[in-house]
Amino acid sequence: MPGLLAGPVVPLRLVHRDPPRPRQPGWVRIRPRLSGICGSDLATLSGHTSLYFTPLVSMPFVPGHEVVGELLDDAGDLPAGSRVVVDPVLGCAARGVAPCAACAGGRHNRCDRVTVGHVAPGLQTGYCKDTGGGWSGELVAHVSQLHPVPDELPDERAVLVEPLACAVHVARRAALADGCSAVVVGAGAVGLLVTLALRELTPAGHITTVAKHPHQVELARRFGADDVVAPRDVTAAVRRAQRAMALTPERGPAYLLGGADVAIDAAGSKESIHTALRVVRAGGRVVLGGLPGEGIDMTPAWFRELDVVGAYASDADDFEVALRLAADGPLEGLVGQTYPIDRWREALDHAYDAGRLGTVKVAFDLRNGAR
Ligand SMILES: [Zn+2]
Numbered sequence: 001m002p003g004l005l006a007g008p009v010v011p012l013r014l015v016h017r018d019p020p021r022p023r024q025p026g027w028v029r030i031r032p033r034l035s036g037i038c039g040s041d042l043a044t045l046s047g048h049t050s051l052y053f054t055p056l057v058s059m060p061f062v063p064g065h066e067v068v069g070e071l072l073d074d075a076g077d078l079p080a081g082s083r084v085v086v087d088p089v090l091g092c093a094a095r096g097v098a099p100c101a102a103c104a105g106g107r108h109n110r111c112d113r114v115t116v117g118h119v120a121p122g123l124q125t126g127y128c129k130d131t132g133g134g135w136s137g138e139l140v141a142h143v144s145q146l147h148p149v150p151d152e153l154p155d156e157r158a159v160l161v162e163p164l165a166c167a168v169h170v171a172r173r174a175a176l177a178d179g180c181s182a183v184v185v186g187a188g189a190v191g192l193l194v195t196l197a198l199r200e201l202t203p204a205g206h207i208t209t210v211a212k213h214p215h216q217v218e219l220a221r222r223f224g225a226d227d228v229v230a231p232r233d234v235t236a237a238v239r240r241a242q243r244a245m246a247l248t249p250e251r252g253p254a255y256l257l258g259g260a261d262v263a264i265d266a267a268g269s270k271e272s273i274h275t276a277l278r279v280v281r282a283g284g285r286v287v288l289g290g291l292p293g294e295g296i297d298m299t300p301a302w303f304r305e306l307d308v309v310g311a312y313a314s315d316a317d318d319f320e321v322a323l324r325l326a327a328d329g330p331l332e333g334l335v336g337q338t339y340p341i342d343r344w345r346e347a348l349d350h351a352y353d354a355g356r357l358g359t360v361k362v363a364f365d366l367r368n369g370a371r
Contacts, residue, residue: 007345010045010046010348011045012045012063012344012348014341014342014344019132019136019137019138019139019140020130020131020132020138020139020140021140022073022140023118023130024096024118026096026142026143026144027140027141027142027143028071028072028073028074028075028140028141028142028143028146029071029072029073029138029139029140030067030069030070030071030072030084030086030138030139030140030141031069031070031072031137031138031366032064032067032068032069032134032135032136032137032138032139032364032366033068033069033070033083033155033159033365033366033367034067034068034155034156034158034159034335034338034363034364034365034366034367035064035066035067035068035133035134035135035159035363035364035366036064036066036067036134036159036160036162036163036335036361036362036363036364037066037347037348037351037361037362037363037364038065038066038163038189039188039189039190039268039290039291040290040291041063041064041065041126041351042348042351042352043268043291044063044127045063045348046352048293049291050291050294053123053127055115055121056114056115056121056122056123056127057121057122057123057127057128058120058121058122058127058128058129058130059129060129061122061126061127061128061129061133062126062132062133062134062135062136062139063126063127063133063134063135064125064126064133064134064135064136064139064364065086065088065124065125065126065127065133065134065162066088066134066159066160066162066163066363067085067086067088067125067133067134067139067159067162068083068084068085068149068155068158068159068161069083069084069085069086069134069139070082070083070084071083071084071146072138075143075146076143078143078146078148082148082149083148083149083155083158084146084147084148084149085146085147085149085158085159085161085162085319085323086125086134086139086141086145086146086147086162087144087145087146087147087162087165087314087316087319088124088125088126088145088162088313089108089109089111089114089123089124089145089313089314090111090114090119090122090123090124090125090128090131090142090145091103091108091109091111091113091114091144092108092111092113092117093108093142093144094117094119094141094142094144094145095113095114095116095117095118095119096117096118096119097113097116097117100112100113106315106316106317107315108315108316109169109312109313109314109315110312119131124313125139125141125145134364135341135344135364136341136366136370137341137366137369137370138370147161147319147320147323149161149323150323150327152327153323153326153327155367156334156335157326157327157331158326159335159361159363160193160326160331160334160335160361161319161322161323161326162314162322163189163190163193163361164193164197164322164325164326164329165313165314165318165319165321165322166190166193166289166311166313166314166318167190167193167194167196167197167289167322168197168201168314168318168321168322168325169311169312169313169314169315169318170190170194170197170264170266170287170289170311171194171197171198171201171202172201172311172318173287173289173309173310173311174198174202174204174262174264174285174287175262175285176198176202176203176204176261176262177203177261178203178205179203179204179205180203180204180205180261180262181204181205181206181207181208181241181242181260181261181262182198182204182205182206182207182208182260182261182262182263182264183207183208183209183210183234183238183260183262183263183264183275183276183279183280184198184207184208184209184210184220184225184263184264184266185210185234185263185264185265185266185267185272185273185275185276186210186265186266186267186268186272186290187209187210187211187212187213187216187217187219187220187228187266187355188216188266188267188354188355188360189334189360189361190266190267190289190290191209191210191211191216191220191264191266191267191289192209192216192219192220192223192334192360193223194264194266194289195207195209195220195223195224195225196223196224196325196329196330197325198224198264199223199224199225200224200325200329201321201325206226206227206241207224207225207226207227208225208226208227208228208229208234208237208238208241208260209225209227209228209229210228210229210230210231210234210272210275211228211229211230212230212231212355213355213356213358214358215358215359215360216228216355216360219334219360222330223329223330227241231271231275234275234279235253235254235255235256235275235278235279238256238259238260238279239256239258239259241260242256242258242259242260242281243258244256244257244258244259244281245257245258252274252297253271253274253275253278254278255277255278255279255300256278256279256280256281257282258281258282259278259279259280259281259284260279260280260281260284261280261281261284261285262280262284262285262286262287263275263276263277263279263280263284263285263286263287264276264286264287264289265286265287265288265289265290265292266289266290267290268288268290268291268292268293269293270293270294270295270296272290272293273288273292273293273296274296274297277296277297277298277300277301277306277308278300280300280304280306281304282304282305282306283304283305283306283307284304284306284307285306285307285308285309286301286306286307286308286309287309287310287311288308288309288310288311289311333360334360334361335360335361335362335363336354336357336358336359336360336361336362337350337359337362337363338362338363338364338365339362339363339364339365340364340365340366340368341364341366341370344364347362347364350362
């Protein structure tokens with residue numbers, strides 16, 4: 001409902017406070033230039049996230065984890081003034097603790113130590129009280145979180161690197177063999193970027209993307225979907241494409257016997273996850289690419305012997321691939337509108353209603369300061 005998210009009950013305020021200071025070696029100050037608004041930010045602000053996360057954040061925090069910014073301090077080889085994108089995951093390196101098994105293997109998105117070390121609990125920058133976040137004039141980050149932005153990459157593309165890295169990670173978790181079919185359920189920023197990553201980086205065959213709004217249909221096609229269908233048509237479309245059989249239970253949505261090789265939930269709603277679970281063939285794979293909703297019926301995972309895998313954040317390799325995609329991908333116009341920070345209520349309303357308003361990504365523009 002427009003106005004509700006950014007209304008008086010939202011647990012968010014615009015305040016003046018001293019910026020966070022680097023307190024340990026390896027930490028530097030960053031001035032954000034553009035900071036994206038992510039679906040997970042909106043879910044957090046509207047109370048639609050699981051209480052599972054409560055030990056993994058520290059309050060009060062400054063949101064914002066999709067950040068392109070400018071270094072205010074030298075960071076290793078990178079001189080002050082360089083533009084960087086921030087990998088928001090606060091793993092062992094950032095926390096100054098000996099690497100856990102996941103971090104030692106280069107998979108800091110699976111870090112076991114996101115609550116310990118010299119940084120307050122917080123799975124990411126933007127959920128941690130010590131680091132600040134992107135929706136502000138200044139934050140701090142550890143050098144291990146930084147990726148330099150090439151001069152020729154404009155801010156409007158660089159701010160997409162973090163969500164692109166997550167999409168690259170989803171595409172890798174989909175583990176598509178040559179020619180396999182994929183269904184992407186959702187065509188917000190995540191679903192569109194996942195469609196692009198599947199087409200650019202994997203040997204996927206037929207890709208079906210589920211989209212609600214006209215601009216999403218056009219972008220899904222531009223990004224490589226063979227078929228773009230409305231949510232109510234996806235089961236029938238996959239049934240036809242895969243010569244599967246549809247069954248309709250007494251309650252709940254129809255499902256297929258037979259179906260796509262892989263389905264990716266890119267919306268995180270109960271409905272989108274049910275769709276993903278119900279259009280995949282027996283023995284197929286379902287990737288949870290978004291923060292999952294509650295009340296999911298897992299019956300198909302059992303009956304169809306599905307591999308259900310999560311895809312959370314990204315690792316360092318994903319960021320390097322995302323930087324290349326940000327430079328080469330057909331991403332014109334994806335950052336639909338930017339707002340100064342003092343218009344945060346409008347910005348959040350716009351982001352919450354982005355699909356209907358024909359926008360993919362809304363961002364805060366902090367290049368004139370955090371006004
Ligand atoms: Zn770790």
